[in-house]
Amino acid sequence: MKQRFSKRSAVAQERQRDFMQRNDVLNGQSRTATDRLLQAPLRERCPLCASPAPDGPDFLHRGAPYFACAECGHIASLNDSARLAPDPDQYEEVYPALDLERRKVRMRDIYLPKLDWVLDVCVSELGIAREELLGREWLEIGCGEGLFLEALKMRGATRFSGLGVDDCMLARSRELLGEDCVRTLREPLGRAVAGSGADIVAAWFVLEHVFDLHDLALDLAGLPSGTLFCFAVPVYGVSAVLESACPGLYPRTLDNRVHTQLFTDRSISHFMKLAGLRGIGEWIFGQDAADMARLLEGSGGESDVCRNVMAGFGRAVDDLQAVLDRHGLADSRHVVAVKE
Template sequence: MIGCLPPEGYPHSGQGGLTYSAVYDKQGDAATAKRRSLVYQPKLEWVLSQADLLGMTRQSLLDARWVELGCGDGQFLKCLEEAGASRFTGFDADPALVGRAEAALTAGSAVHSRIPLSDVVRATQADIFAAFFVLEHIPDVHDFFTAFSDKPQGTVLAFSVPVFSLATALESAFDVHAPRNLDSVLHTQLFTEASIRRCMEIGGLEPVSQWIFGQDAADLRRMLMQALARVYPEQMLQEVDERLALMEEGLQNVVDRACFCDARHIVAVRRKRGRNAHRRNSPSQAPHGREARGAA
């Protein structure tokens, strides 16, 4: 099979398919508010709930300087604003999404930037950096975490990444699917427990908490239904789908507890100097739980 690289500037160039901004442009205010409530508000509340582990209070976290890397249309920033934070800035490479973020915010700001995120980290002074489902899109993760190795101790990084999981195996086994994890165009990285530990070492970061959950069961249901639609009559297909729907949450709980789910949310803090410091303490694990997963 002969492959080719996507065009320069993809996906922001608008070539080769829909851009993120084109998708969000089709959402009305109600859908946007729902996405913010289901996807981004739980992320903020989870980060704020780690205050004790960070030696801070909820209010001191809200009073801190925040930078969101890959802020999109500003939904996480809006959650910060609604929680009472005012010192925050978001950076994104899509000018249309930045414009939407700026229009939605009354405090803070969103900035259009096409420079590597590692350079944004180096050039920006912040107490807390956030990057939710962003790092899988950047070409040089090593340089990104190296940028944190010179940050002051106490600097916090809250991030989420896709990991090798049941969903990844399903994508390898089924030929009819949208490649959400094994995506070699929009995703440049797929993380593992070992590679996350290595990233922490490079940045001199110590993970203090992680939130483990995924949507692998939903992927299994979707892929089975797509495959079965080619061979099952409609009535039988509907019956199988109804039974899978009843199983979905329980199955996902099993996958989450086995730590074979498709995502990790991590809060880490700069506590060590040097790029090869070994992590001494195990991170606290938040209760395994379900959050609405969507475009981050």
């Protein structure tokens, strides 16, 4: 499998500044979400492998009990967030709308590089030309604001569509791409993907929101051989440890609200095995060092000497993150896989 490590963190650091400015509000929402999560019934099974959930937690995260599945390594809250009433505002509050300039920056620094990486992996590992890949049928599940679909359009793709569940995010996608390009998911996700006829399926930071990962993986196992599945997931890394240790810091990775599951390298492998997928490309990078900078900035002093140190730390973030990435400690994984 072709591996790649690290990327520039300018957009991540800009997002971290936004988190810092809204820290008290976001952290308050997380605390409220934790209280709500604790009211949910306990899980009966692991959401990924469906093995029985343990009787007690393996660790506490910001007051909520979590377990690391002994069978597959997946990490999930002991309380079953799927059995809570829907929170219609959760995504809009965590992911505020982007203005035009920020959309352009994210397109340039996140979505076009992501798409180009997928295309490059398929060219080098499968020998499929970029033009042929862009001519295939693409489906993005959890299409958010539609920026990855817009990236496909910018690179010349014409056959693409998106699926989503959150009305606010779907409205943003439709405003960008038109009414017919995205649709609301109204059936089990795996069934929708299997019936889509897509040649390439993308799921960028979506799987951690899926309550029935086991069923999804089994449905994906029925996809035609050669179907490409590209995904990114958050993993339990340095950022999650920082969040547990620092209750005054907004927990971006595991907030007990939008995020109540995290993958590990072991659970990613388990998911791919269940789905009959073979990995052909992996990109490891994260925001752990930027999270660390946010923590230090929030707890540091106002003196000139402190500000000078933090300015130097900001310049060192990319170098620090590169070390964490190469040691497998980053908070996320991007994967390109092919159905065997």
